[in-house]
Amino acid sequence: MSLSAHPPHPVLATAEDVAGIWRLRRQLEDWIFAQGIDQWRPGEVPEAVIESQVREGQWHVLREGGVLKAALRVLYEDLDFWGAVEEPSVFVHGLMVDRAFAGAGLGASLLDWAAAEGCREGAEWLRLDSAAGNPRLSKYYVGLGFMSVGTQELGGGLFDVTLWQRSVSGAVRGSQTAR
Template sequence: MSAAPVEPATVEPATGADAEAIHRLRRSLEDWMVAHGVEQWVPGEMPLQRVVDEVADGQWHVVRDAEVGLAGALRLLWSDEPFWGPDQPPAVYVHGLMVDRRRSGHGVGTALLDWAAAQGRAAGVGLFRLDCRTTNPVLRAYYEGYGFTVVGRTDFPTFSATLLELDLS
């Protein structure tokens, strides 16, 4: 059984002032993954400017915590052609789900996923989609435990992604 959240997890749009914290969280998780043999993100593959641009585009959303600051974040998208291809049925997509390791097991990830699913329902889409590397069985199991089902795979030159989907209807 996971611990209760430290404080209620309120998801809010990231602001320009959050870009550096989002980038730092990403880098800390990349380093943690390497140290623990988890294959998901390549250290340093996401430049700060990309995060700044995505925040400015309204893609990033965050959960703040009085003790750790940025407790979690995700990117919410309404299309994801590189992973899912063109002409898909309407869906909400999540990329970059991150939780500060000090808040792992406190419900922050679930709160972010619940919020993203609610955004999809409010927009009238019937599907919630995300992906993880095929080499990351722990993250895949987390998503399947949430209710996602594996529906495919997309192969890129340097990695393969498992595609997962959840029916929102």
Template sequence: MTSSRPAPVEQAVLADAVALHELRRQIEDWLGALGIEQWGHGHVSRQEITEQIQAGQWHLVRDPSMGVAAAARRLWADPEVWGADDTPAVYVHGLMVHRGAAGRGLGSFLLDWAAERGRAEGAEVIRLDCVESNTALRTFYQRQGFQEVGRRDFDGLWYSATMLEKTLQPESPLASRQG
């Protein structure tokens, strides 16, 4: 990104599947080199990403020099991690920032964007999870206002996950009338 303000968030299209899959693989390699067990190498296939794009889940920020600079999935339910829960919530998965765009605030930007969209759709909280042993990511999420609210073990299928959420304050009537 050449300016201090990120490009707008776009809904991914099918043509983005290859770039999203490649970004995921690059981040898997980077995390693995750091000894961080966040995502298993090759855990998500290009076909799965294609299906998730078709379901309208992937959103991204583009950069002219690198293509997809950051991306995340936005969901309205996550029974696999959070179980059956009637709390109106928006869920974020697969938050990725291209290493060439690291440090530019794109992760925070996408989380704020997802929270805003969730609030607009009636969500009371924004939720996400990460591998329990990834203390750097847990600290990042806490700095974004998320609180740890639980843990989920997956009986050897995945790593233990820390569940985090942040309450979304209702939009004030004044703010909704301004633009």
């Protein structure tokens, strides 16, 4: 089944999804650490933080047959990483695909979904960030049509991030690239 023929339809996460989102985050933190990438550090996000974000309506999840395949946070303001921006934007954080489903274009399709959601809400840009020291992820985002528009130094022992954006009008670009 092609993802472009059957795009994913994430749903707003509920309290019942908190533990699954947290487990997925931990799975990916451990995987990233094992790859030698300084990005998400094992155990850095407590389950209580995810619970609060779910209550605020930030998380969306993709389930199939009762299995949590992926999750992402969708925001319309990101003062911590982007500061105040004039252009209406949709911001994605915490894009996560279970490693069992990696490599099938699901991440690209979810970014397309977020762009389409942002477009419906009047956003002009889909924006996200990634660890500045992660060339593999940088290559992935460039391949999906994102442009690097700067670097943000987070300080406090955290990694620096590259800021990425693409027009929401390119909402189908990612799933075409992933084929």
